[in-house]
Amino acid sequence: MIKGFIFDLDGVITDTAELHYAAWKKLSDEQGWHFDRELNEKLRGISRMDSIKVIMDHNGVSLDDATIVELATMKNDIYVDSLDDMTPEDYLPGARELLTHLRSEGFSVALGSASKNANKVLKQLNAVHFFDVIGDGNSVSKSKPAPDIFLFASDKLGLRPDNCIVFEDAEKGIDAAKAGNFHSVGIGPEERVGHADIRFDTMKQATLFEVKSHFKDLF
Numbered sequence: 001m002i003k004g005f006i007f008d009l010d011g012v013i014t015d016t017a018e019l020h021y022a023a024w025k026k027l028s029d030e031q032g033w034h035f036d037r038e039l040n041e042k043l044r045g046i047s048r049m050d051s052i053k054v055i056m057d058h059n060g061v062s063l064d065d066a067t068i069v070e071l072a073t074m075k076n077d078i079y080v081d082s083l084d085d086m087t088p089e090d091y092l093p094g095a096r097e098l099l100t101h102l103r104s105e106g107f108s109v110a111l112g113s114a115s116k117n118a119n120k121v122l123k124q125l126n127a128v129h130f131f132d133v134i135g136d137g138n139s140v141s142k143s144k145p146a147p148d149i150f151l152f153a154s155d156k157l158g159l160r161p162d163n164c165i166v167f168e169d170a171e172k173g174i175d176a177a178k179a180g181n182f183h184s185v186g187i188g189p190e191e192r193v194g195h196a197d198i199r200f201d202t203m204k205q206a207t208l209f210e211v212k213s214h215f216k217d218l219f
């Protein structure tokens with residue numbers, strides 16, 4: 001039986017990828033590193049510290065740990081500043097409608113995000129009230145593709161993984177959901193989230209009606 005839903009944030013509830021891109025690009029330009037949208041795609045769903053390591057590897061750069069933390073903090077300051085402009089208009093189409101519908105149907109709902117800025121993003125969107133549990137980058141130490149953030153969320157909801165559906169836009173996010181034995185909905189192209197139980201191109205298509213009809217034996 002499905003009793004709960006666990007949502008990734010970036011790329012599912014709202015599209016912060018462009019803001020992350022702009023912040024990493026500014027940092028990379030300052031450091032003389034190459035960074036483009038293709039590389040930005042590789043950062044989808046992974047933690048800030050894993051992200052900077054991907055960028056450094058791509059550029060053949062190695063630095064001591066303190067400098068890496070300092071640079072990641074600089075990127076974060078740029079990113080957090082840019083969140084001030086986010087408003088309740090910035091849900092991905094369909095996301096607010098789905099969250100509202102889940103609430104009215106009485107499902108348990110959690111956030112399972114790798115971001116340490118999830119609370120700020122939810123406040124900017126006025127979305128905090130949609131969630132019974134908020135799991136973010138501060139909740140667990142092992143990030144996606146480890147299942148820990150989703151296990152944290154289901155545990156706090158008091159549900160077993162097989163009672164929950166995870167919504168994810170990242171390849172490593174679907175890997176994490178599967179590793180934890182959750183049901184999964186992929187949002188995005190086949191080459192990214194084709195390994196999810198079901199996939200939609202956009203959140204707009206992922207209505208409760210559609211999800212129920214795909215997982216009909218579980219409702």
Ligand code: G6P
Binds near residue numbers: 044047118
């Ligand atoms: C999300 C994004 C990633 C980002 C991560 C950490 O998963 O998809 O691109 O690196 O959150 O975000 P943070 O806000 O903690 O830097």
Ligand code: MG
Binds near residue numbers: 008011012044
């Ligand atoms: Mg995401």
